[in-house]
Amino acid sequence: xxDNEKKDAGLNRREFLAEAIRAASLLALGGTLGLLATSKASxxxxxxxxxxxxxxxxxxxxxxxxxxxSAVKCMRSYKICGYCELCFGFYKxxxxxxxxxxDNERCPVGAIERHYVExxxxxxRIDTKKxxxxxxxxxxxxxxxxxxxxxxxxxxxxxxxxSCKIATACPAQAISRIPADVAYLxxxxxxxxxx
Amino acid sequence: xxxxLRYILLLALPIMALAQDGEFVYQKPPEFSDNVKPLWLTExxxxxxxxxxxxxxxxxxxxxxxVTAWLLLKKRSRNGVFIVMLLSLxxxxxxxxxxxxxxxxIQNVALSIFNPSxxxxxxxxxxxxxxxxFTLFYGRVFCAGVCPLGALQDLVQLKPLRLPxxxxxxxxxxxxxxxxxxxxxxxxxxxxxxxxxxxxxAFFRLSGTPTMLIAGVALLAIGMVVGRPYCRFICPYSALxxxxxxxxxxxVQVTPTECIxxxxxxxxxxxxxxxxxxxxxxxxxRAEGKKQLALLLVLLPILVIxxxxxxxxxxxxxxxxxxxxxxxxxxxxxxxxxxxxxxxxLETYAYARTAKPASELYQAAxxxxxxxxxxxxxxxxxxxxxxxxxxxxxxxxRRRINYEADPARCVSCARCYNSCPFxxxxxxxxxx
Numbered sequence: 058x059x060d061n062e063k064k065d066a067g068l069n070r071r072e073f074l075a076e077a078i079r080a081a082s083l084l085a086l087g088g089t090l091g092l093l094a095t096s097k098a099s100x101x102x103x104x105x106x107x108x109x110x111x112x113x114x115x116x117x118x119x120x121x122x123x124x125x126x127s128a129v130k131c132m133r134s135y136k137i138c139g140y141c142e143l144c145f146g147f148y149k150x151x152x153x154x155x156x157x158x159x160d161n162e163r164c165p166v167g168a169i170e171r172h173y174v175e176x177x178x179x180x181x182r183i184d185t186k187k188x189x190x191x192x193x194x195x196x197x198x199x200x201x202x203x204x205x206x207x208x209x210x211x212x213x214x215x216x217x218x219x220s221c222k223i224a225t226a227c228p229a230q231a232i233s234r235i236p237a238d239v240a241y242l243x244x245x246x247x248x249x250x251x252x
Numbered sequence: 253x254x255x256x257l258r259y260i261l262l263l264a265l266p267i268m269a270l271a272q273d274g275e276f277v278y279q280k281p282p283e284f285s286d287n288v289k290p291l292w293l294t295e296x297x298x299x300x301x302x303x304x305x306x307x308x309x310x311x312x313x314x315x316x317x318x319v320t321a322w323l324l325l326k327k328r329s330r331n332g333v334f335i336v337m338l339l340s341l342x343x344x345x346x347x348x349x350x351x352x353x354x355x356x357x358i359q360n361v362a363l364s365i366f367n368p369s370x371x372x373x374x375x376x377x378x379x380x381x382x383x384x385x386f387t388l389f390y391g392r393v394f395c396a397g398v399c400p401l402g403a404l405q406d407l408v409q410l411k412p413l414r415l416p417x418x419x420x421x422x423x424x425x426x427x428x429x430x431x432x433x434x435x436x437x438x439x440x441x442x443x444x445x446x447x448x449x450x451x452x453x454a455f456f457r458l459s460g461t462p463t464m465l466i467a468g469v470a471l472l473a474i475g476m477v478v479g480r481p482y483c484r485f486i487c488p489y490s491a492l493x494x495x496x497x498x499x500x501x502x503x504v505q506v507t508p509t510e511c512i513x514x515x516x517x518x519x520x521x522x523x524x525x526x527x528x529x530x531x532x533x534x535x536x537x538r539a540e541g542k543k544q545l546a547l548l549l550v551l552l553p554i555l556v557i558x559x560x561x562x563x564x565x566x567x568x569x570x571x572x573x574x575x576x577x578x579x580x581x582x583x584x585x586x587x588x589x590x591x592x593x594x595x596x597x598l599e600t601y602a603y604a605r606t607a608k609p610a611s612e613l614y615q616a617a618x619x620x621x622x623x624x625x626x627x628x629x630x631x632x633x634x635x636x637x638x639x640x641x642x643x644x645x646x647x648x649x650r651r652r653i654n655y656e657a658d659p660a661r662c663v664s665c666a667r668c669y670n671s672c673p674f675x676x677x678x679x680x681x682x683x684x
Contacts, residue, residue, distance in 0.1 A: 102373040123460060
């Protein structure tokens with residue numbers, strides 16, 4: 058019986074210790090929460106995005122994304138597009154005629170549609186369902202044109218991995234997290250995305 | 253006058269255009285006739301996932317944790333826990349593609365603690381803290397009912413072997429090392445190691461690299477005969493939960509009444525988490541243990557300092573995984589070879605395009621190196637501490653009278669409940 062009581066007392070002491078450590082841990086966790094919440098936490102989530110001014114159109118976006126086809130798509134800025142008749146994003150450098158045939162087009166999946174607007178201007182629309190984000194058109198447009206075609210992560214496709222696989226593989230380190238209310242880093246730079 | 257203004261404007265336009273980062277290299281945007289609609293109104297940039305869905309995630313996480321704790325400790329229902337586990341696997345795993353998860357959130361927290369500029373989304377913070385707080389009250393309920401990685405392994409398990417305790421303890425150190433490594437790389441802002449080598453996320457997304465798919469399949473194959481191998485021997489979050497588990501206010505009690513020492517629960521536990529009764533250590537053994545303990549307590553600071561020293565020396569090696577350091581090495585190699593950046597690799601091509609001097613990159617890389625030297629010191633010291641404490645744990649023997657769930661190792665799956673011959677008696681009593 059005495060042995061039993063002694064055991065009970067021991068258990069109580071251990072329980073008391075556990076209680077004390079638990080309280081300390083709770084305080085520590087609460088402290089971390091408070092500290093982070095007041096100084097760092099942003100209510101809005103963040104999303105991955107390509108900085109078009111760093112992007113070199115290397116083509117890794119098409120192959121490295123965990124999704125197939127990639128969540129990276131060619132997007133257009135109509136504000137700086139030249140509406141060129143001879144679009145370097147659309148046509149290969151050495152095309153025979155200006156016929157819109159597959160052997161003349163840069164896009165490997167035929168995702169770019171060419172539409173006549175008014176003489177001598179043409180509009181180029183991207184079918185994002187077909188686009189694989191290879192960056193062949195953006196390279197042509199950036200090197201020889203205004204760079205109105207650029208790669209962006211399409212947020213209706215992106216699953217927002219905690220660690221973006223393309224960001225790790227990107228040789229230009231062009232992909233980073235940005236606030237979700239900015240969402241896109243468009244061209245030309247506007248006030249919203251100059252962070 | 254009007255004509256003159258027009259000419260001035262025409263002259264000014266290209267200059268204005270050039271001033272804007274030289275945007276219009278080829279052909280400046282035309283002025284369309286009035287009957288052509290301006291096309292930038294139709295620019296398509298799909299919207300980001302709605303904000304309320306993030307709050308739905310948080311609510312479901314807290315709900316799943318609460319319900320699991322209730323089913324486990326109040327209802328003592330294995331079936332209930334199993335159903336919550338399946339629902340969590342479906343939602344947090346396959347529907348949300350495994351992101352954000354508590355395991356990975358360690359890195360986001362480490363990153364934002366050590367880097368003042370990095371904000372931490374509230375959802376990520378809650379995914380990190382909520383399971384820890386629940387563990388302080390109810391034990392590792394997160395592992396049992398919420399974690400999709402655990403659920404996947406729980407489902408494939410066929411006939412779990414009982415690992416010898418020395419192997420269990422040795423492999424059990426890996427999560428602590430992995431945790432340190434993950435925090436180390438996240439705190440330096442280089443990469444999220446834990447996410448990158450997550451073996452199961454490829455299943456949730458139904459796509460992934462061959463290496464990670466093979467690793468995932470291999471782990472699941474091992475999981476058929478060794479219960480939850482990732483949870484027990486790899487998962488860095490489990491290291492935190494194992495530290496907090498023993499502090500739980502309420503936790504898994506194998507038997508609702510009195511233990512009759514039948515050993516059935518220990519046989520039923522797939523995770524080697526039932527501690528069997530141990531005899532009172534003899535006086536000789538106890539003295540030996542005390543001597544070992546004293547020796548190890550002296551050895552501990554040496555282990556920590558030695559680890560810190562080695563870690564500092566290994567800093568540059570660790571830093572090679574950092575993208576900036578990698579780029580700097582490649583640029584320097586090309587400059588040493590031919591005097592300028594020859595753009596042989598994608599990384600050097602990217603740097604050449606920025607038109608910045610190489611010295612700027614070297615400076616950035618040196619700053620990263622300094623960070624890794626500091627991080628390496630801390631990581632090495634931490635490793636020394638982990639090994640020291642693990643050794644000390646081996647010298648402490650405690651007398652145990654009954655079969656009980658080990659509060660650190662138990663993942664609260666509730667399999668032992670059904671194995672106990674008294675569990676049925678108790679439920680009948682409740683019915684009356």
